Amino acid sequence: MLENLAYGFSYVFQPFPFLMLVFGVVLGVIVGALPGITGALGIILLLPLVSQLDNRIAMIMLCGLFCASMFGGSISAILIQTPGGASAAATMLDGYPLAQKGYAGKAIGIAAIASFIGGIISTACLILIAPQLSKIALQFHGADFFSLAVFGLSMIGGSSKNVIKGLVSGVFGMFIATVGIDSIMGTTRFTFGSVALMNGFPLLTVLIGIFAVSEVFHSAGKSFSEIGLPKQDLKNILPSWKEIRSILKVSGISGLIGVFIGIIPGTGGAISSFMAYNFCKKISKRPEEWGQGTLEGIAAPESSNNGTTGGALIPMLTLGVPGDVVTSVMLGALVLIGVRPGPLIFVEHAPLVYTIFAGMIVIQFVMLAFSLGFARVSPIILKIPQTMLMPIVMVLCVVGTFSLSNQLYHVFIAMVFGLVGLFMRRYDFPAAPMVLGVILGPMAETNLNRALIVTSNDWTILFTRPLSLAFLIVSAVFIGMSIHTNIKDSKKEQAKKEADA
Numbered sequence: 001m002l003e004n005l006a007y008g009f010s011y012v013f014q015p016f017p018f019l020m021l022v023f024g025v026v027l028g029v030i031v032g033a034l035p036g037i038t039g040a041l042g043i044i045l046l047l048p049l050v051s052q053l054d055n056r057i058a059m060i061m062l063c064g065l066f067c068a069s070m071f072g073g074s075i076s077a078i079l080i081q082t083p084g085g086a087s088a089a090a091t092m093l094d095g096y097p098l099a100q101k102g103y104a105g106k107a108i109g110i111a112a113i114a115s116f117i118g119g120i121i122s123t124a125c126l127i128l129i130a131p132q133l134s135k136i137a138l139q140f141h142g143a144d145f146f147s148l149a150v151f152g153l154s155m156i157g158g159s160s161k162n163v164i165k166g167l168v169s170g171v172f173g174m175f176i177a178t179v180g181i182d183s184i185m186g187t188t189r190f191t192f193g194s195v196a197l198m199n200g201f202p203l204l205t206v207l208i209g210i211f212a213v214s215e216v217f218h219s220a221g222k223s224f225s226e227i228g229l230p231k232q233d234l235k236n237i238l239p240s241w242k243e244i245r246s247i248l249k250v251s252g253i254s255g256l257i258g259v260f261i262g263i264i265p266g267t268g269g270a271i272s273s274f275m276a277y278n279f280c281k282k283i284s285k286r287p288e289e290w291g292q293g294t295l296e297g298i299a300a301p302e303s304s305n306n307g308t309t310g311g312a313l314i315p316m317l318t319l320g321v322p323g324d325v326v327t328s329v330m331l332g333a334l335v336l337i338g339v340r341p342g343p344l345i346f347v348e349h350a351p352l353v354y355t356i357f358a359g360m361i362v363i364q365f366v367m368l369a370f371s372l373g374f375a376r377v378s379p380i381i382l383k384i385p386q387t388m389l390m391p392i393v394m395v396l397c398v399v400g401t402f403s404l405s406n407q408l409y410h411v412f413i414a415m416v417f418g419l420v421g422l423f424m425r426r427y428d429f430p431a432a433p434m435v436l437g438v439i440l441g442p443m444a445e446t447n448l449n450r451a452l453i454v455t456s457n458d459w460t461i462l463f464t465r466p467l468s469l470a471f472l473i474v475s476a477v478f479i480g481m482s483i484h485t486n487i488k489d490s491k492k493e494q495a496k497k498e499a500d501a
Contacts, residue, residue, distance in 0.1 A: 004350060005127070008358030011351075017057050021359060024064025025366050029374070031065065032072020032088075034400065042069060043329045055337040056352050060359030062333055066326050067309045067360070068367050070269055071115040074302055075374070078107045080393050082212035082400075086203050087269030087305035089435050090277045092211060094290065094297030101293050105375045109238045110295050111302040112371030114251045118303030119364040121255035122262065122310025127357045140264055142450035143461045147471035148264075149444035153436060154475035163482045166433045169424065173437020174444065176201055183442070184449040196409045201417075203270075205401050205410050206438050209417025210424075210431050212397050217422045219390045238372060239295070247299035250280045258304035262311020269305030270439045276304030310360060317341050317353065 011017060031042035042065050050058040073088030078095035091111060098107040140148075153170045179190045180200030191197040254276035261272035280300040281290045290297045316327045318341070334341055339349055401410040424431055455461045462468050 004354040005358055007351065008354035008356075009362075011056060011355050012060060012358045012362050017060060018362075020053070020057050020061040021064050021362060022366055024061035025068040025363060025370060028065035028068025028070075029072040029075070029367070029370060032069035033075040034396075043326065043333065047333060050333050050337065053337075055334075055339055055349075056355040058333065058337055059352060059356050060363070062330055063309075063313075063356060063359055064363045064366070066330065067115075067119055067306060067363050068370075069326075070305050070309060071112065071302065071367060071371060074111040074115075074298075075108060076396075078111065078298075079104055080212065080396075081215045082393060082396065083207055086207060086435075086439060087273050087301075087308075089207055089211070089270065090273040090301035091298055091305075093277065093301075094292070094294050097291070098293035098295075098298065103293075106239055106243075106295075107293075107298055108375040109372055110243070110247060110298045112368055112375060113239065113244055114247060114254070114299035114302040115306040115371070116364050116368040117248070117251040118255035118258055118306035119309060119367070120361070121252065121303075122259050122307045123357070123360040123364065124310075125259045126310035126313055126360065140467065141465060142447040142454065143465045144467040144471070145264075145447035146444050146451060147462060147465075147468040147475075149440040149447070151471040151475045153433065153440055154479050162428065162430075163479070163486050165429050167479070169429050169431070170433035170437040173434035173439075174441040175437075176206065176434075177438050177441020178445065183446050184453070196407075201413060201438070202405075202410060203438055205413050206417050207435060208397050208401055209414040210421040210435060212393055213414055213418025214421025214425060214431075216390050216394045216397070217418050218425060238375060243295055247295055250284075250296045251299045251303040253283075254280060254300045254303040255307040258307020259311040261304075262308030263314045269308045271436075271443075272308050273301035273305040274436050274439075276300045313356075313360075317345055317356075 012021065027042060027046075043062055046062065046065065050062065053061070070087055073083055074091040074095060077083040077088040077092035078099050081092055081096045083089045083092055095107045095111065098104070153174070154167075177200070179197055181188055181198050188198055257276040257279065258269070258272045261275065262269075277290075277297065277300045280296060281287050284290065284296060286294070312327045313330075316331055331341065339345070339352060345353060397414060398411050401414040402408065421431060423429075424434070451461050452459070462472065
């Protein structure tokens with residue numbers, strides 16, 4: 001293995017392959033930072049170029065774009081509360097508040113370092129234990145996927161300040177996900193005769209509306225004197241060594257969570273980032289600081305969603321089963337250049353495989369250097385007055401949603417969800433559970449239908465499958481503990497008010 005890996009490094013560091021790797025990373029960061037433009041779309045746009053390149057150069061360039069686009073989404077999420085992709089939605093929960101406190105550069109720097117740690121962990125797992133991890137992923141059946149979705153929703157909903165509102169928000173998100181054509185039966189639901197609604201609500205449109213458009217509407221309701229301009233710290237932009245050490249544990253745990261979720265087909269960075277965020281919040285010594293701009297709250301989702309990159313490549317390379325949307329497109333790119341993934345790829349295309357392994361390691365260092373450099377100049381963006389920045393954000397929202405299908409319908413949907421987000425903000429309904437409900441809804445519904453079809457509508461399959469039962473038990477325990485904690489906190493606040501009175 002070491003000889004093959006050394007060969008991979010020797011190839012990657014040749015001038016042209018290395019140049020194309022850097023090109024993939026830079027393009028990935030830019031693509032990821034643009035709302036509405038995903039890593040999958042970036043790879044699709046590169047397919048004509050890919051078909052003309054050597055397969056090893058093509059793959060390290062695409063891997064660079066894949067990894068960098070996962071990080072790139074955090075840039076717009078931190079700076080303007082507009083996640084470039086679904087996987088950056090969790091990063092926004094602490095990244096944007098920290099930017100508003102004047103530390104946008106530090107927030108992006110922490111995101112870059114955590115992304116590097118998650119990427120290194122996922123690459124190590126990809127190199128060392130790819131076949132074994134793929135076998136674990138194949139053990140998941142329909143019932144297990146459904147219970148995993150319930151577990152994910154209980155994690156984010158139960159961790160809200162108000163558990164009931166958090167769960168209501170999550171269920172509402174899952175309801176939104178049911179709009180359109182049933183993927184199993186082919187029937188239309190909640191379309192009210194509209195052809196446009198048959199495709200449901202695109203996830204990125206919902207994300208942009210709930211977070212970005214609602215922020216613009218919220219700012220529009222303030223007077224000029226109320227709109228503050230965050231004073232950015234331009235002296236201590238990059239994280240200190242003490243701050244880096246404070247996120248190492250969280251980044252390591254989240255990276256492993258990302259790898260595990262990444263190898264499960266049909267999941268991806270959005271699910272893993274929310275799960276990592278809430279798991280690390282639960283084990284944190286200062287959970288009350290999460291959501292207020294804590295560094296750990298940025299590191300956890302960023303390490304996790306970059307952990308999914310190597311994790312998603314594992315089933316794609318070893319089984320020919322893509323782990324997420326981006327690796328589905330990469331699978332098509334592999335076939336286009338004449339490589340068919342599967343167990344024999346390590347024998348038939350060993351130079352390509354080990355070039356990918358070496359390239360994934362080099363990509364993490366190139367991405368870290370470029371990202372930290374960007375972190376030094378990013379605070380300049382937030383020196384733009386809010387009265388000018390918010391219209392720019394609105395323009396980006398319109399362009400991003402329109403680019404999804406070149407239809408004004410998606411722009412209209414983003415505006416509607418902007419009003420929904422404004423309502424939720426006003427009445428203290430957390431937005432994160434709703435977004436996760438939209439993400440997990442299709443996965444939960446499709447796999448529940450699959451499980452019931454296979455068992456002739458036998459609901460006991462959810463409790464007889466060990467993995468499914470384990471997820472459901474943990475979900476119930478977690479929600480129960482969260483409700484108990486909420487009741488205790490409410491009693492303490494009430495007693496404090498009575499004492500003050």
